[in-house]
Amino acid sequence: MEEKRTLSRRRFLQLSAVGAAGAALAACAMPAGDAATGGEMAEAPMDETVELRLSHWWGELITPSIPLIEEKHNVSITEESATWGEYFDKLLTQFAGGVAPDVMMTSILKVGPFYTAGLLQPLAPAMERNDIDPALWALDLDSLAFKGDIFGLPMFLNFPLGFAVNLDLIEAEGFDVPHEWPFWGTEAFDNFSYEKLTENFEACTKRSATGEIEIYGSAGTWGSVNQQSLFENGGDFFDSYEFDETECLLNSPEVVEAVAAYTDWVIKYEVAPDLGAAQAFKEGVWRAQKGVVQYSWLCYNCFQSPEATGFNWRMFHLPQLPSFKARRNLIMADMVTANPASDHADLAADIAITFTTDWDFTQKLYLTWLNLPAYNSGAHLSLVEDDPHIVEAMKVYLSRYKAFSEDMSSTEGFALAPGTRGRHAGFVDNTVKTEIEAVLVGDKTAQQAMDDAKALIDAQLAKS
Amino acid sequence: MSQSVQRSDAELLLGRYAGRVALYFALVGLGIVFVSPLLWLVSSSLKPESQVLAYPPQWIPRPVRFINYAEVMQTFPFWRSAWNTMVIVTGTMVGHLFTCSLTAYAFARIRFPLRDALFVMVLATLMIPYHVYLIPQYLLFRELNWLNSSKPLIVPFLLGQAPFYIFLMRQFFRTIPKEYDDAARIDGSGWFGIYLRILLPLSYPVLGAVAIFTFMAHWNDFLAPLIYLNEPKKQTLAIAIRTWEALRLQAGAKPASWNHIMAVSVLLTLPPMLVFFFAQRYFIQGVVMTGIKG
Amino acid sequence: MLTFHRQWRDSWRSKLLRDEMLFGYAALIPYLAGFLIFVAGPLAYSLWLSFTQYNILQPPVPVGLDNYKALIEDPLMWKSLENTAVYSLVSVPLQVILGYALALMLNQQVKGLSAWRTVYYVPAVVPIVASAYLFSYLFNADTGLVNLLLKMVRISGPNWFGSPDWALRTFIIMNLWVSGGGMIVYLAALQGVPTALYDAAKIDGANAWQRLWAVTVPMTSPALLFMFMIGIIGSFQVFTSVFIITSGGPVNATLMYVLYLYRHGWSYLQMGYASALAWVLFAIIFGLTYLSLRVSGRLVHYEV
Incomplete structure (x- = not known):
């Protein structure tokens, strides 16, 4: 026993020594200084390049394009990447510690608190300095300005929502579609109705003998869609979008009708996946070929050739809601902003401009994931000309914008809707999400849910 | 309690044997419940996309796609x-x-x-x-x-x-x-x-x-x-x-x-x-x- | 303080006790140093924040007891507390019982012990993120393995995570899957029970069931108490799995306390309120822990 014990003690010590050696190695492997954190950024000597920190949630997607910025501005960029879900946790912590990066990707969804706390730099002087041509901007910059200041430039073209139809699935299942889909180039492209859409969905929904849905007519989920549809239907979130809102308007007849229109596809017509089913397909109901029509932000799944999706599909545009009032796209911009507290504030603003407008940079960046930058989208379209399928998708994508559209009628009456949820964006999002869930599980009517949402949000607004 | 003491050796042995069988049955049954999610995890990770949501559920990936990992x-x-x-x-x-x-x-x-x-x-x-x-x-x-x-x-x-x-x-x-x-x-x-x-x-x-x-x-x-x-x-x-x-x-x-x-x-x-x-x-x-x- | 003084004085008088006492303090130096440097300050600061309005981006403004007053009138706070309490007080005892039963079975000199132990323990090794993915896949209403198997025996399975009635229960089931974590602790404890005690009990004529209650359970009660308390402490703070799988839905059916706290602190930027929520949670968990210690004081057997 004694012998065994000694032996095992030695074993234990060996084990620990291995551990300790690992830790020691690790300590050596760590960069000596570790002081490259912001706030105490050393003043750069004259002959050395300035070091700036750039934070984003794009992982390593941006890395290949970074040298272009470094060269143009003679800077050395340190990237800080965090995932979308936690990016703002980190940015908030950094702001709390006074060590926020010089250039920051932000989202219009989340920007309210930063803006109201004065933590973002107005970019107008830098835009002037860099000769930015507003005519090359498909987006209405005014709708990104708050009380006259533009504090972040959009990275890519504002997302319109659209429908992508899986043609192969319709053929394979032999669905008899009553109304011709309003594809690009057809008469109906810009003139389709909610009723027709619903009838097509019903025709494309396949049920088993026991009544379970095997293929959904609409593969779309309701979440983000509502926000856009309520604007199209003439509704509004708030009385103001300048971060001084005093009243929530979510219980207006227009909003309630829009909410009902989309929740009805799930609960009344039963042509769209319910709460549980929507999660069933990690790659999406549409991609899994369990739904015929995908309704989503166009950029996410659609700019891929049929070879990539594995089936043939075509796109069409915005739905016509029951009391469709306006062609409005929601601004859902990822933006690049500059930290006014940066030691090199002007340079940081210049880099924010380059990031969003420079031809070489955006070309390199966006070609890696086939999306259109906000600035000069039309010119970028030429880069993908060799794939007719993607070109058509992008033409649909651009069809609302006068500067780039080949279908002028669809640009009539087009306006951008504010994407911001005001000063209490997180609260508003969670509240609306929960209330709509209550509609989807049959606890409340759309009217009741929106009345409750309004009451809760108003109470929150009254607090501050 | 004293019953067990008074049992014959044969009865004791039999009871013991039955107890062991029951024990192993329980272990196997529970073991299946505990392990099958993991087997499903590994099996799904080796499946081609078309098989992932198949009904009835397929335990053996066909073909086995190690390339998923790569x-x-x-x-x-x-x-x-x-x-x-x-x-x-x-x-x-x-x-x-x-x-x-x-x-x-x-x-x-x-x-x-x-x-x-x-x-x-x-x-x-x-x-x-x-x-x-x-x-x-x-x-x-x-x-x-x-x-x-x-x-x-x-x-x-x-x-x-x-x-x-x-x-x-x-x-x-x-x-x-x-x-x-x-x-x-x-x-x-x-x-x-x-x-x-x-x-x-x-x-x-x-x-x-x-x-x-x-x-x-x-x-x-x-x-x-x-x-x-x-x-x-x-x-x-x-x-x-x-x-x-x-x-x-x-x-x-x-x-x-x-x-x-x-x-x-x-x-x-x-x-x-x-x-x-x-x-x-x-x-x-x-x-x-x-x-x-x- | 008076007792401390007396204890100190008594200990100091005897060399033996003095050495023991001094060693005790010396052994705690690394921990206490770490505590004072890294933990005490931040904890005190967060306690102070609970009496302020703090949006993270601007300096905190003291508001006295406002956060605590608001909290009492916050229906979602109560909803999240109820969800959490149900989750915790149902899943922890079940987990302890199942884990202990497994350990008892494996302690019957079964053949291939290490293989069995692996089978039951391995689920507890699966990272939370991975098991969150796995369970949202397994318990998928339409395509999950569970409902597919049920369908084969002509049962139409519920909507699990997607149903307001079932979502919380599904999390409890998910938590049972990792009962092997406790099992391994119980097994270690069971193997520490001196065989002599069993022999003595047998001589006294105790049957297996009586031996379990008279010897096994009391001798392993520290491990049971430990797992129970750790289970309560941990499950009252459940976050990651809920965050990944349901984010509190549907219709707040799985809105857990810490998730709600997280929302307030990081999404609504009410860190003062979140801190107040945290300290209330602290009081609740502390109370429950204290209670289980008091109740167990008579039941738990230690080597003294």
Whole structure:
């Protein structure tokens, strides 16, 4: 026993020594200084390049394009990447510690608190300095300005929502579609109705003998869609979008009708996946070929050739809601902003401009994931000309914008809707999400849910 | 109770036999329930996309697609982030095995004033959600100039700031008979000697458990590394995988389907599992060595 | 303080006790140093924050007891507390019972012990993120393995995570899957029970069931108490799995306390309120822990 014990003690010590050696190695492997954190950024000597920190949630997607910025501005960029879900946790912590990066990707969804706390730099002087041509901007910059200041430039073209139809699935299942889909180039492209859409969905929904849905007519989920549809239907979130809102308007007849229109596809017509089913397909109901029509932000799944999706599909545009009032796209911009507290504030603003407008940079960046930058989208379209399928998708994508559209009628009456949820964006999002869930599980009517949402949000607004 | 004593040998044997059969039946039944999700995980990770949602469920992938793993590992820097994670895990484990066990020893065996009050304090620190002192701690590490390094993720643990493990080891130490201590004292061991020569060698099972728990907790730790490590090249595996998943959406690339997600989950699970198999030997050793049981 | 003084004085008088006492303090130095440097300050700061309005981006403004007053009138706080309490107080005892039963079975000199132990323990090694993915896949209403298997025996399975009635229960089931974590601790404890005690009990004529209650359970009660308390402490702070799988839905059916706290602190930027929530949670967990210690004081057997 004694012998065994000694032996095992030695074993234990060996084990620990291995551990300790690992830790020691690790300590050596760590960069000596570790002081490259912001706030105490050393003043750069004259002959050395300035070091700036750039934070984003794009992982390593941006890395290949970074040298272009470094060269143009003679800077050395340190990237800080965090995932979308936690990016703002980190940015908030950094702001709390006074060590926020010089250039920051932000989202219009989340920007309210930063803006109201004065933590973002107005970019107008830098835009002037860099000769930015507003005519090359498909987006209405005014709708990104708050009380006259533009504090972040959009990275890519504002997302319109659209429908992508899986043609192969319709053929394979032999669905008899009553109304011709309003594809690009057809008469109906810009003139389709909610009723027709619903009838097509019903025709494309396949049920088993026991009544379970095997293929959904609409593969779309309701979440983000509502926000856009309520604007199209003439509704509004708030009385103001300048971060001084005093009243929530979510219980207006227009909003309630829009909410009902989309929740009805799930609960009344039963042509769209319910709460549980929507999660069933990690790659999406549409991609899994369990739904015929995908309704989503166009950029996410659609700019891929049929070879990539594995089936043939075509796109069409915005739905016509029951009391469709306006062609409005929601601004859902990822933006690049500059930290006014940066030691090199002007340079940081210049880099924010380059990031969003420079031809070489955006070309390199966006070609890696086939999306259109906000600035000069039309010119970028030429880069993908060799794939007719993607070109058509992008033409649909651009069809609302006068500067780039080949279908002028669809640009009539087009306006951008504010994407911001005001000063209490997180609260508003969670509240609306929960209330709509209550509609989807049959606890409340759309009217009741929106009345409750309004009451809760108003109470929150009254607090501050 | 006395019935069993009066039973005939044959009856006893039969009853015993039936009991054993029932025991193995229960073990197999429960074993299937416990293991099948994991088998499903592994099986799904090797399936082609078309088979992932098939009905009736198919347990054997056909064809077996090992390439799912290659496809996943290509898309993020697996080895680099695994190494970064390893460094943090090793450091914290050293802290847990040494500092926490010494602290636990003091709480379990040594009599001194304020001991119980201090122990309650240790326990109490377990009860505050990390999310609320993250910012205060961040401010502290900023003052120490430790941001963007793995020090905030290691040093506190080297100093035993892991109440869970202190508690676990204290409870375990308290079940070890004190006679061993007394015997060692007669042999001339001091308090530290008892810790080193008696308690630790008798505690392989719990040290093994601590090693596994530590490995799991820090292998997967997500929020703290994300907050403290800035540069992508310092990222840990959990962050790299999360980034990968998020990027599939962001980049408009083909979103991951279940087979890829399951492959990633297997990759996440494999290293802690290897540690478990390694640590298993120490559980067994502990049992054999102490000679306490059969 | 008076007792502390007396204890100190008594200990100091005897060399033996003095050495023991001094060693005790010396052994705690690393931990206490770490505590004072890294934990005490941030905790105190967060306690102070709970009496302020703090949006993270601007300096905190003291508001006295406002956060605590608001909290009492916050229906979602009560909803999240109820969800969490149900989750915790149902899943932890079940987990302890199942884990202990497994350990008892494996302690019957079964053949291939290490293989069995692996089978039951391995689920507990699966990282939370991975098991969250796995369970949202397994318990998928339409395509999950569970409902597919049920369908084969003509049962239409519920919507699990997608149903307000089932979502919380599904999390409890998910938590049972990792009962092997406790099992391994119980097994270690069971193997520490001196065989002599069983022999003595047998001589006294105790049957297996009586031996279990008279010897096994009391001798392993520290491990049981430990797992129970750790289970309560941990499950009251459940976050990651809920965050990944349901984010509190549907219709707040799985809105857990820490998730709600997280929302307030990091999404609504009310860190003062979140801190107040945290300290209330602390009081609740502390109370429950204290209660289980008091109740167990008579039941738990320690080597003294």
